[in-house]
Amino acid sequence: MATDRSGFGDTQAVRVLRLGLAILLVGGTALVILHDWAGLGGNSLDYLAGGPLYDAIVIAAAVACLARASLFKRERGAWILLGLAILAWAAGEVYWTWFILDNPAAPYPSPADVAYLTFYPLAYAGLAMLVRARAHELDWRRWMDGAIAALGTAALGAAFVFDFVAGETTGTSLQVATSLAYPLGDIGMLALVVGVITLTDWRPGRTWSLLLVGLAAQVVADIAYTLQSTNGALPAGNWIDPIYLISAACLGAAVWQPPAAPIRSSERPGVWREMMVPVLFITVMVGLFVMQLLGSNSGLSTALWAGTMVAVIVRLAVSDRENRLLLARVQADPLTGLANRGRLQIDLERQCAAATEERAVTLLFLDLNGFKHYNDTLGHPAGDELLIVLGRNLREAVGTDGFAYRIGGDEFCVLLTCPEDRFDEVTRDAARALTAQGKGFAVSAAWGSAVIPREAATPLEALQLADVRMYAQKESRRVALSAPAPPLPQAPEPEPEII
Numbered sequence: 212m213a214t215d216r217s218g219f220g221d222t223q224a225v226r227v228l229r230l231g232l233a234i235l236l237v238g239g240t241a242l243v244i245l246h247d248w249a250g251l252g253g254n255s256l257d258y259l260a261g262g263p264l265y266d267a268i269v270i271a272a273a274v275a276c277l278a279r280a281s282l283f284k285r286e287r288g289a290w291i292l293l294g295l296a297i298l299a300w301a302a303g304e305v306y307w308t309w310f311i312l313d314n315p316a317a318p319y320p321s322p323a324d325v326a327y328l329t330f331y332p333l334a335y336a337g338l339a340m341l342v343r344a345r346a347h348e349l350d351w352r353r354w355m356d357g358a359i360a361a362l363g364t365a366a367l368g369a370a371f372v373f374d375f376v377a378g379e380t381t382g383t384s385l386q387v388a389t390s391l392a393y394p395l396g397d398i399g400m401l402a403l404v405v406g407v408i409t410l411t412d413w414r415p416g417r418t419w420s421l422l423l424v425g426l427a428a429q430v431v432a433d434i435a436y437t438l439q440s441t442n443g444a445l446p447a448g449n450w451i452d453p454i455y456l457i458s459a460a461c462l463g464a465a466v467w468q469p470p471a472a473p474i475r476s477s478e479r480p481g482v483w484r485e486m487m488v489p490v491l492f493i494t495v496m497v498g499l500f501v502m503q504l505l506g507s508n509s510g511l512s513t514a515l516w517a518g519t520m521v522a523v524i525v526r527l528a529v530s531d532r533e534n535r536l537l538l539a540r541v542q543a544d545p546l547t548g549l550a551n552r553g554r555l556q557i558d559l560e561r562q563c564a565a566a567t568e569e570r571a572v573t574l575l576f577l578d579l580n581g582f583k584h585y586n587d588t589l590g591h592p593a594g595d596e597l598l599i600v601l602g603r604n605l606r607e608a609v610g611t612d613g614f615a616y617r618i619g620g621d622e623f624c625v626l627l628t629c630p631e632d633r634f635d636e637v638t639r640d641a642a643r644a645l646t647a648q649g650k651g652f653a654v655s656a657a658w659g660s661a662v663i664p665r666e667a668a669t670p671l672e673a674l675q676l677a678d679v680r681m682y683a684q685k686e687s688r689r690v691a692l693s694a695p696a697p698p699l700p701q702a703p704e705p706e707p708e709i710i
Contacts, residue, residue: 223544224607228278229466235271236558241262244526261449262308268456269304273297277464285344286470292337293422299329319382319453320389328389331396334426336401337358341422342410346474353410361406366515368398372434379441393437397430404430425461428454462614464650475681542625544617546595547602551619558626559670566663572627573634574661576677579621579647581654588652596652601645608644612637623656624677634660 244262245251276294280287303326348550351512373394404423415423432454439445515674540553550558562572579601586594597664602617609615613631625641627634638660645656658681667673 212701213689228274232271232275232463232466234624235268236275236463237649238272238455239268240456240460243268243456247449248454251489261452262312265452265456266301266304266308268431269297269301269459272459272558273301275463275466282466283470286341289337289341289344290465292333292340296330296333296337297459299326303327303330310617319386327391329394331400334400335403338407338422338426341471342407342474344421345471346410353412357406360409361402362515364405365398366395368401369511369515372438373398376437376441383642390437393433396431397437399428401430410474411472418468418471421464423472425458425464428458428461432458433464462538492634544602547599547617549602549606549615549617549623551616555616555618555624555626556670558614559673561626562626563663563668563670565674568665571665572663572666573631573638574663574673574677575627575638575641575658576674577623577641577656577658577683578674578683579623579645580657580685581652582621585652597647599656601647604644605641608640609637615641634662657681659684 242251242256243260243264246256252260276290276297280290282292282299283290302463303323306321306323306326311321311323363629373391376394377391380387382390401561404427408423411419435445435451435454439447439451489588528647542557543549544551559574566572582594582597585597598617598621602615605623609625609627612633613625613627616624616626618624623645625637627637629637638658642658644658645654647654659677659682661667661673661676661680663673666674
């Protein structure tokens with residue numbers, strides 16, 4: 212099993228405890244389901260199924276979670292809190308069985324309600340601690356998607372459950388507050404469950420699935436009970452009790468499971484998967500907005516709706532900004548920081564489409580002479596350093612007159628968008644920027660050019676013509692600069708000096 216397992220060894224006492232828990236959780240839940248849903252045992256089993264057995268199953272789930280806390284050190288705090296949450300739930304059930312069941316004069320709210328409501332903050336904290344223990348290197352997208360899913364779920368719950376209960380609840384202020392606390396707790400729990408599922412990229416794994424299904428079943432049963440007791444909104448009967456016990460069985464089954472799977476960022480998803488959560492919940496929020504225009508929803512559902520919309524907008528805005536930054540990185544040469552061949556293709560196509568005889572552009576193709584000798588003599592790290600310096604000089608030389616590119620190796624391109632009467636001057640400046648001289652080496656640039664659209668109409672034609680002219684200059688061994696640069700002082704170290 213996992214490396215963080217500690218304590219709670221596989222002794223005889225432990226095996227007996229696990230067997231007893233399994234019998235109670237699985238066998239007891241199955242018996243209550245058969246009784247309440249299929250009528251097994253008739254009225255003779257009513258008290259057992261709805262009282263002592265029911266309470267024992269919930270207590271077993273709490274014991275199982277507390278036992279799990281001793282199994283895995285990293286998750287210990289989380290499972291202690293979850294175990295205490297279920298223990299509070301169990302205390303409420305025991306009080307209900309002994310003091311409220313069959314008591315028509317039972318007070319409301321009662322100590323059972325205090326215990327039931329204590330379940331929520333403890334479970335929230337336990338689930339949050341488990342996420343913290345198992346979430347590794349999640350990027351902001353996953354967290355934002357979790358927040359959007361949680362807020363959207365809460366907005367749905369407020370619109371369809373809380374608003375209905377708030378409209379139907381009567382009694383003293385304390386009674387109304389208690390009645391509304393249940394749907395609020397349930398909505399918060401369901402929102403957390405959906406948020407965690409989103410964090411796991413919709414693949415929670417077995418341990419997470421059991422935990423989240425258990426919490427979700429608790430919420431479903433609680434909402435159903437609230438609606439059932441609110442002016443008979445749902446059919447009467449004990450059909451809801453087994454749902455509570457399914458929740459307890461799923462939560463208690465965690466004692467037999469491996470550690471919760473780590474929550475990690477996967478490879479960058481495709482466009483559809485990345486946009487699925489924002490698109491889904493913004494659609495839901497638009498529907499809720501229409502409902503608010505046609506109805507009278509509470510301030511809570513309105514606030515949650517607005518919060519979800521803000522989260523979606525922030526998610527999309529920051530995603531767009533990050534995508535632009537990523538695109539810029541993809542289109543840049545990692546060594547020199549100049550634009551790369553892919554960016555040249557995009558810019559060249561755009562300039563070819565927009566160029567006219569009156570507003571021509573020029574493509575320069577530049578290749579370094581002597582760089583291979585420099586690289587072979589001083590080594591590739593020194594060659595990279597020289598390329599970084601030459602790339603910076605080329606960018607400064609071109610300035611606002613065009614765009615500079617490194618298209619691979621010792622080949623560079625410049626796209627001149629300045630007035631045509633500056634083409635020659637900027638060309639000479641660009642070639643000079645790619646010149647270096649030092650002890651035992653001399654690096655210069657050969658170039659070829661193509662004027663668009665006068666000499667070439669398409670990107671391919673411009674690249675081919677500039678390339679041919681550059682190689683023709685190399686073959687004729689013409690110097691790249693209009694005049695040779697003056698010799699530089701000889702440095703004692705073979706460091707390049709840039710002209």
